[in-house]
Amino acid sequence: MAPIGSLWGDARQRQTKYILSAAAIAGLEVDLQPFEFGVTNKSPEFVNKFPFAKIPTFEGEDGFILLEGASIARYVASLAPESGLLGNSIKDAALVDQWIHFAEHEINTFTDYIWQLVERFVPEKAYSENIHKVIAERQERSLKFLEQNLDLRKFLVTDEITLADIIVAGVIQRAARVTLGAAERALYPNVFAYYERVAGDPRIKDIFGAKDFVEVPVAPKKDE
Structure with missing residues (x-):
């Protein structure tokens, strides 16, 4: 082809x-x-x-x-x-888009903000513990919502992997390498069982690659 x-x-x-x-x-x-x-x-x-x-x-x-x-x-x-990546109906396609936007803006945005804050990619290289806490709480709220939605579902939109699942799994992998240590991941068993289903699919397993999850979330160095 x-x-x-x-x-x-x-x-x-x-x-x-x-x-x-x-x-x-x-x-x-x-x-x-x-x-x-x-x-x-x-x-x-x-x-x-x-x-x-x-x-x-x-x-x-x-x-x-x-x-x-x-x-x-x-x-x-x-x-x-x-x-079936975009679902099987107009409503399915709308749900696929919903979850894509949710993943990108309600989970990944906060992963990036926290990483940039800790790594000093902000004006004047300042770090604010209060801002870090607020951003982490917003991500936590989104992850709880995702956890609830996956309570009785294998995938987010249909009974098969859609583009929504691919993108949500990609966002979760990124978060688990930055903001979600082992203790945080334990709070979301449905999310991480779902991640394993999607990222472990034989068709895309090699593309997702090794998990490389962190044991503890990124944090500023003690001398900073």
Whole structure:
């Protein structure tokens, strides 16, 4: 099968995992291009084609250009409607989108905020324990909501893996490498049993790779 297009991204990046996983389940091939961060995306050829100069980026065989991981993954899924990745009805598709937005904005946003705060990627490299606490509480609220929704469900929308499950699993993997240590993960048994179902699917297991979960959440160094 000929590739549907070329993808520039890092295979370790959750957004790239979304796209490659969607393609694998859809039975489609995406040509992952060689990429070196800070080099490839600063080359004149790359910037001319992708002015935003970020990854992942996609170019279809017909020249169609697309940015943002979830959008590219959704486009890939739409090319194989029989895969069930977008559900089986208009309502299913709306639920898929709901969970994608929820995962990206109500869980992953807080993972990124906390990581940036602890690593001093904020103005004046300041760290605020109070801000850290508030952000962690907001993520906790979202995880509790997800835990409740998975109480009696194998997957989020249908009885099979959809794009929503791929993206939620990617977001959970990222959180468990940053904000959710062993003690925190124990609070969400449904979420992490679900993660194992999705990330352990033989079609995408190698794409998700090793869990590499942290034992304790990231925190500022004691001398900071």
